[in-house]
Amino acid sequence: AQSVSQHNHHVILSEAASLELGCNYSYGGTVNLFWYVQYPGQHLQLLLKYFSGDPLVKGIKGFEAEFIKSKFSFNLRKPSVQWSDTAEYFCAVMYSGGGADGLTFGKGTHLIIQP
Amino acid sequence: GAVVSQHPSRVICKSGTSVKIECRSLDFQATTMFWYRQFPKQSLMLMATSNEGSKATYEQGVEKDKFLINHASLTLSTLTVTSAHPEDSSFYICSAWAGTGLSYEQYFGPGTRLTVT
Numbered sequence: 393a394q395s396v397s398q399h400n401h402h403v404i405l406s407e408a409a410s411l412e413l414g415c416n417y418s419y420g421g422t423v424n425l426f427w428y429v430q431y432p433g434q435h436l437q438l439l440l441k442y443f444s445g446d447p448l449v450k451g452i453k454g455f456e457a458e459f460i461k462s463k464f465s466f467n468l469r470k471p472s473v474q475w476s477d478t479a480e481y482f483c484a485v486m487y488s489g490g491g492a493d494g495l496t497f498g499k500g501t502h503l504i505i506q507p
Numbered sequence: 508g509a510v511v512s513q514h515p516s517r518v519i520c521k522s523g524t525s526v527k528i529e530c531r532s533l534d535f536q537a538t539t540m541f542w543y544r545q546f547p548k549q550s551l552m553l554m555a556t557s558n559e560g561s562k563a564t565y566e567q568g569v570e571k572d573k574f575l576i577n578h579a580s581l582t583l584s585t586l587t588v589t590s591a592h593p594e595d596s597s598f599y600i601c602s603a604w605a606g607t608g609l610s611y612e613q614y615f616g617p618g619t620r621l622t623v624t
Contacts, residue, residue: 473600494541494553
C-alpha cells in the first residue's frame with residue numbers, strides 16, 4: 393500500500409535554530425508532493441508543493457523542500473525558525489497519472505519552538 | 508486565495524441519529540471535493556472523492572452506506588453520517604480542487620468536530 397513516513401513525531405527547537413523535517417513516500421511512479429501546516433485551532437494551510445521541474449522548491453514563510461527521487465524523499469527545511477512556527481506539519485503525496493486524487497498524508501510532526 | 512468553508516464547525520449528536528456536514532467552496536468552482544477524517548493526534552485519512560454530478564468514490568474500508576456523500580453543485584458537497592455511533596466521533600475535513608490546469612492544489616476547510624454520545 394502507498395504510504396508516507398514522517399520520521400519525527402515531536403520536535404522541539406529554540407528560536408533561530410535550523411529545521412529539517414523528514415518525509416519519505418513509498419511509491420515509485422509519478423507523484424505530486426506537498427507540505428501542509430496546521431496552526432493550533434486553524435485549518436490546513438499549504439506551505440509548498442512540488443509537481444515537476446526544479447527539485448528544490450520554495451514556499452511561504454521561508455520554508456523550502458527538496459525532492460530527491462532516488463531517495464523517495466521530500467524533506468522540509470527552514471534555516472532559522474521562529475516562535476510562530478510552532479504548529480503541526482504534514483507531508484502529503486498525491487499518487488496519480490493525471491487529474492486530482494486524494495492525498496496520502498504522513499502522521500505529522502508536532503513542532504514546538506521555544507523562545 | 509481560495510476559501511473553503513464547512514458547517515457546522517462542531518456538532519454533538521446522540522447515537523443512532525444522522526448528521527449532515529456541508530463543505531462549500533466560496534470563491535471558486537470545485538470540480539472535485541475530498542473528504543478526510545482525522546483522529547486525535549493522528550493524520551488525515553482520505554475517506555472519499557466526490558465529483559460534481561456523479562457518485563462518490565470511497566476508499567477501501569469506508570462504508571458508503573454509512574457515510575453518504577452528495578456533490579450536487581460545483582460549490583457544495585455534503586457528508587451525512589448515518590446512524591452515528593460513538594466510534595464515528597472524529598474530525599472531518601473536506602478539501603476542494605478547482606480542476607484548473609496542472610495546479611493540483613487542494614484547498615482545505617476548517618473541519619467539523621463530530622461527537623457522538
